[in-house]
Structures are given as C-alpha cells and as structure tokens.
Amino acid sequence: MNIAVISIGNEVVKGRTVDSNSAEISSFLTSNGFNVTYHVSCKDETDEICKSLMFLLEEVDVIITTGGLGPTMDDISIESISKCLRLPLEMNAQALDILKTKYLSLKLELTEERLKMAKMPLGAEIIENKSGTAPGMFLKYDGKMIFSVPGVPREMRSMLPQILLNMGVSKKAYMSKEIRVNGIMESAIAPLIKEVFDVMNNGINIKSHPESFEFNNPVLIIEFYGYGDSQDDIENRINSTYKEFSQRVKNKFSVSI
Amino acid sequence: MNIAVISIGNEVVKGRTVDSNSAEISSFLTSNGFNVTYHVSCKDETDEICKSLMFLLEEVDVIITTGGLGPTMDDISIESISKCLRLPLEMNAQALDILKTKYLSLKLELTEERLKMAKMPLGAEIIENKSGTAPGMFLKYDGKMIFSVPGVPREMRSMLPQILLNMGVSKKAYMSKEIRVNGIMESAIAPLIKEVFDVMNNGINIKSHPESFEFNNPVLIIEFYGYGDSQDDIENRINSTYKEFSQRVKNKFSVSI
Numbered sequence: 001m002n003i004a005v006i007s008i009g010n011e012v013v014k015g016r017t018v019d020s021n022s023a024e025i026s027s028f029l030t031s032n033g034f035n036v037t038y039h040v041s042c043k044d045e046t047d048e049i050c051k052s053l054m055f056l057l058e059e060v061d062v063i064i065t066t067g068g069l070g071p072t073m074d075d076i077s078i079e080s081i082s083k084c085l086r087l088p089l090e091m092n093a094q095a096l097d098i099l100k101t102k103y104l105s106l107k108l109e110l111t112e113e114r115l116k117m118a119k120m121p122l123g124a125e126i127i128e129n130k131s132g133t134a135p136g137m138f139l140k141y142d143g144k145m146i147f148s149v150p151g152v153p154r155e156m157r158s159m160l161p162q163i164l165l166n167m168g169v170s171k172k173a174y175m176s177k178e179i180r181v182n183g184i185m186e187s188a189i190a191p192l193i194k195e196v197f198d199v200m201n202n203g204i205n206i207k208s209h210p211e212s213f214e215f216n217n218p219v220l221i222i223e224f225y226g227y228g229d230s231q232d233d234i235e236n237r238i239n240s241t242y243k244e245f246s247q248r249v250k251n252k253f254s255v256s257i
Numbered sequence: 258m259n260i261a262v263i264s265i266g267n268e269v270v271k272g273r274t275v276d277s278n279s280a281e282i283s284s285f286l287t288s289n290g291f292n293v294t295y296h297v298s299c300k301d302e303t304d305e306i307c308k309s310l311m312f313l314l315e316e317v318d319v320i321i322t323t324g325g326l327g328p329t330m331d332d333i334s335i336e337s338i339s340k341c342l343r344l345p346l347e348m349n350a351q352a353l354d355i356l357k358t359k360y361l362s363l364k365l366e367l368t369e370e371r372l373k374m375a376k377m378p379l380g381a382e383i384i385e386n387k388s389g390t391a392p393g394m395f396l397k398y399d400g401k402m403i404f405s406v407p408g409v410p411r412e413m414r415s416m417l418p419q420i421l422l423n424m425g426v427s428k429k430a431y432m433s434k435e436i437r438v439n440g441i442m443e444s445a446i447a448p449l450i451k452e453v454f455d456v457m458n459n460g461i462n463i464k465s466h467p468e469s470f471e472f473n474n475p476v477l478i479i480e481f482y483g484y485g486d487s488q489d490d491i492e493n494r495i496n497s498t499y500k501e502f503s504q505r506v507k508n509k510f511s512v513s514i
Contacts, residue, residue, distance in 0.1 A: 072450055
C-alpha cells in the first residue's frame, strides 16, 4: 500500500512555511509499517490541487491532503477535490451537527464561512477534529482512499489515529537504527556501504547522511532501515546488517563504531 | 515563469527529515520576484524521480532538484534525470577538474564513487560547490531549465546565487507584510478578508494563518502579499490594502490592529 501526502497552501510553495506536516504524517505512517512514496505541495488553487491529485491517483493507493479546510475564501481543498473527482459537494449532516454544537453553544451564528466547513463530497465520511473546528474528510474513490486533514499541525496530528484506523493494520513492521561515524569521508565509506548491501542482500537500506564537511573531520549518520514481516524479523536483519557493517568499518579504517 | 522544486531522498518521503530545502529555495526565489507553484518529494528511485520530473515538465518552466548528488550508491538524481530525458551521461571535464583538484591535493585516489559526482547529462553545465564536494548541474531542456543541487542545506544554499544568475532578473517585485491579530476568530474575520479582497481588487493576497485556537483567545497572523511591476508599486498596493483592512477591522470589531 503506497501513500502520498499533498500539502496545500500558498505559504508552503512560496517558502513562508516549512512543510513539517508532510514529514510528521509520513513519519507516523512509516513507523506504523506503511510506505510513503511521494509528497506534493501546491497552491490553494483548484487547478493545481486537481493536477496534484490526478498525478498521485496514478501512483499510490492512499492520498492524505493537509491544509485548506478552514473558513476563509482560500480554504478550497475539499471543494477542489469534489470538483476534480466530479463528486457533488453536499452539506454533511454529521459535520453540520458538530459545527452547530461548537458555534451555537457560544451563541455564534452559523455564517456561510462556518457552514462551508461542513460541506463534503458525496459519500465522504468525516474525521472529527478534537483539537479545532474544521472536520477532516475520509473518502473512498476508485478503490483508493483520500483523507483531508487541516494544516494546523495540532489539528492534523489529532486526526492521525483516525486515519490509521481507516487504513487498517499494516502487515509490515518498520524499524530504523542510526549511528554516528566520525572521521570517515562519505566518499570513502560509499564502497563499503555498497559491499555490505550486496553481501547481506536482505532488504535493509543503508543510507549515509552527512552532518558535516566531506573534508576536515567529516561526520556521518549511518542509517539502517527497512520493513519486515514482524518486529523480530526486521530487528534481526537490521542488527546483522549493522554488525557486518561495523566489522568492515573496523577492518578497513581501524576505527570501531 | 513558474518554478517547481523536487526534493529527492527516502529520508524526506518517509518523514525522517523535514524538507526545509524546498522552503528555503522557494523563499529565496519568491523574494526575488519569481513564482514557485509546486514542490514534489520522492524516493531515491529512478522511476519515481522520472515521474516527478515528467509531471512537473508539463506544469512549470524551471525545475530545481535537491538531494542525491553525492558519492553513495543511492545518490542517483543526475543519472536518473539523464535516463528520463534520454540524454547520455558523460564525464564533465570541468567537474572532473574540480574533483581532481579537491581529492588529489589531499593525495586521495579518484575512486569510482568520487568520479561518479563528475558525470553529467550531455549539454549540462556545472554549478560550482563552494561549500562541499559534489558539483551542481544546470541543464537546458526543451525550452526549460533544470537545476540540480545537493541536499546538504549548506551546499544547496551556496548554489542559489548561481541559479538566480542563470534564471536572469525577474520583471516582478515581491513583497509580504504580516500583522498579528488577537481575539478575533478566523471564521469571524473570513468575510472581512473577502470584502477587502473584492473591494481592493488589486492582486494582493490576504491570508490568515491561525496561530492558536478558533475559540478561547484566537490569534491570527494576517499576511498581505503579492507581486508588482516595481518595489514602489507592490508596496503601495500592499499598504493601501492593509489600511483598508485595518479600518474595517476597527469598525467591525472595535479593535485597532
């Protein structure tokens, strides 16, 4: 099951806001054994949202959009998804109930801007927003799943358990282990990484993340990660890969890690 | 001239690393008067890199990729771009000279992994890496521009002036002004934002970024931004929009901003 995240907002694409949402959603799903393959960010424009959606519907099974669910005129994510998929936009009874409860209890009118947040494509279910106002959306479309959650990180975060519940339990377990290596250039350790990867041939990825300069006291984070049929399975494969790697580093560079 | 950024790396899509590079590149280009419309992140896989590239080549004039230029086996961005565009990969003489100078001065061998960083698609120019080792790439393709820069933020950053030089001066000036509004709900200010946007009708975007809860002491950042034919032009339009907005806020909510 491949997953993509679409982060919608002018503030993201023009670089005002660093898109931590896509990372947080992906990290959460990866650690739960799922495979995220793409992130896309686009403006609050129906055309761009639709093009992103159509591109990703070709590539993945689950799409999670974040951003653009609020009451302002540029919050058009759900309306755009409806248009793009040619699904009628309708007032969702459950969402309306929630908004009524929230605003009317404060004696606030249900204005057009507030009601907008209850409009969902035909067939959508809502995801309750326990940390804010705009409800999230869950839609099954053409054998795929589309989720829309707010862009406010706290609200997005509060909906992740509900997304997971709808996706079901992954049959895979994920694990990552990182170590720090000092004093070896990335270009010097590169052939060793390839050697270990080829020798082990066990599906464990080995990635070097440079933390410092190639020359003059290089510092690398070496990451071992992958998916397994169980936690034990992935743990064993990562540990044996790490052991092989550290032995070869010791032999070649006369340093222990 | 529309621009997209592709951030390449498993660590980005699986959420290990927050993609601050795309934001930094976009912020730099936006403040220089350019229009960034998409970010895409994908894995270090030729197929995914190619699909991202083909999607964006349909949509934008300039593509900047970041990540995957180093010496390890998973650094395959430039090789993937070559394959995707069916351009032969060749040893770039200028890049080779730079690597020779860097490694041979330290009496280090030019291994296969190090030489890999000098391979570029036919017709590519290199962008010198003043802060690291792997050269960047600049390629003209089908009337469009493709830049590839490293994923290490310091190295990416050092190449931004060279990207700008190749893109030329934008005919537009960009400006953004932000103010903080306390105690007004986003759903309450939403119709006022639309009113001001419609009345002014001057191309200035007005966005509300919630910093806090809708209920209980809401805090909003209101952002006014847009492009103009000159710095004076955009400044005047933003200031008149801000003035109209603050006057209406004062009238409606009896608060000054």
